[in-house]
Amino acid sequence: MAADADKTELMHEVTQFIHREARLQDAHEYDDWEALWTDDAVYWVPANGEDIDPEREMSIIYDNRSRIALRIKQLHTGKRHSQTPRSRLARVVSNIELLDSGAAEIRVAANAMVFESNMRGETLWATRNEYTLRRIDGALRMARKKVVLVNNDKALFTLSFLI
Template sequence: MMDERNALFTDQTFARAIAFIWREAELLDHRDYRVWLEMWDPKGHYVVPIDPQTTDYASTLNYAYDDHHMRELRVQRMTSGFSASASDAARTVRTVSRFTLSDDSADLVEVKSSQIVIAYKRGASTIFAADLTHKIDMSSGEPRLVEKVVRLIDSTEALSAIGFLL
């Protein structure tokens, strides 16, 4: 009976984590960055590494390695209307799928998935594909992002038009 309870707990937690990740994608597509910021644990990190193998984000070069302060600055820049990324922002549609539960404890859930982002700007569509890792703190009853790592499949190539959150 205990195994069934653990499986049920894991299934419910996994389903909540997936719903949380889909909600994040929806917020980003609708450019609701203020609400997106509220999804984060203040100690969390948003990471888009260049090196596809790195796990030491603090010691390597990244497209983004944002703590709480840097996420707020990025959102401020994107919503102010004073930067090119704000005044001429791409419209995006995300598809997030292939969810796997990597680690599951009572408080922290790690979910790996894949993401395709279609970004439309100035009459052209650009595709961004990535493997994602979300670490989600479930301890307070309200899920909070502790870490999001976006591993672009072409991260070692020269990339342009990433004026939005992945």
């Protein structure tokens, strides 16, 4: 029974973390979103399938921790506008599943639908997300996030927000 209670508590904590991450992205609160990452983080959005080698094939995003910070810093300069006005976003996250809850890392998967409204119209993005989470100073942090766009094998509109 204690193991079930521990797993239920972990699932609740993981779910809250993933929902908070989605809210921060939707609100374009990228400084707070950046704080969710570990120092050795990898953020990956593959192109042309999900099982490619990002070191050898093109990805939509394949960022380490310093590149994540640089993207956000560039947004703050006002000189790297990705869009004006910026998109209004709303995510629905579902099917959150604990894949492995080892002592050092927690692997999680979830589906998401991202609704984007901007000057060119509305777009619906469907994703399957994979997370590797670690506990740092008692709080969960993302060590790895892989976002597989369902339609990543087709031509995509410019992604002018961080998915």
